[in-house]
Amino acid sequence: MLILLLDDLQRIIGDDETMKILSILQNALVELNLQGKNIMFVATGSEDIFYKIQDKLDSAVRIFEPYLIGPLSYDELCEAINVPNKKQNVSFEEDVLKEIYYLSNGIPYYMQILAYSCFEEINADNKVTMTEFKKASVHSLNILAQREFKVLFSKSTTEERKILCLMAESDKTVLSYSYIKDNANLNSEPSALLKNLINKNMIIKPSRGKYKLKNNLFKLYLQNLRINQDTGLINE
Known part of the structure; x- marks a missing residue:
């Protein structure tokens, strides 16, 4: 069996150039399939990524049977953390x-980073309290900043950063189009900016006219950057 590991698949379908990757993979995988070889993709991406690819290039995914794993429930997250912890005689x-x-929004990768960092801060009783977690979360955020968030943020324009700042500093999780238009201090209508931010995987659109940051950890990262709402620049 051939196993291919891919991260952030939504980046591939961002434009026509990167979409060529799908066509190349399609030709190679069809040939392997004709040779009787089984193929498995293990990939991360937005929850609707398979259907987005299907819309763009249906033939590229026709030979696959998707098995989609969404965010973990709270009970599933507790089990995933507590079972191995017992073997290490550690409690959270x-x-x-x-x-x-x-903070993880139930996303396994973020959960793993947050939980693993806690092992560096275990107290004398082999326990992780909120005191230890606050120390560990700084380390977790630094890891995610290096691996994902810095590169993600660097792709945003100053106008897009005004929207990101508004979302990061707001007490509300979901903001309406009209609220963003009236409060983000933009020089133009936000429609194109919001579309760009969605395509760059920085925000999501849970329903018509409603927008939110991709997850709570990204929100925390943006809060720590201290973006100037008026200029879209980072305060020194």
């Missing part, structure tokens, strides 16, 4: 588990 306070779930 319930408040810590709830905070990991909130």
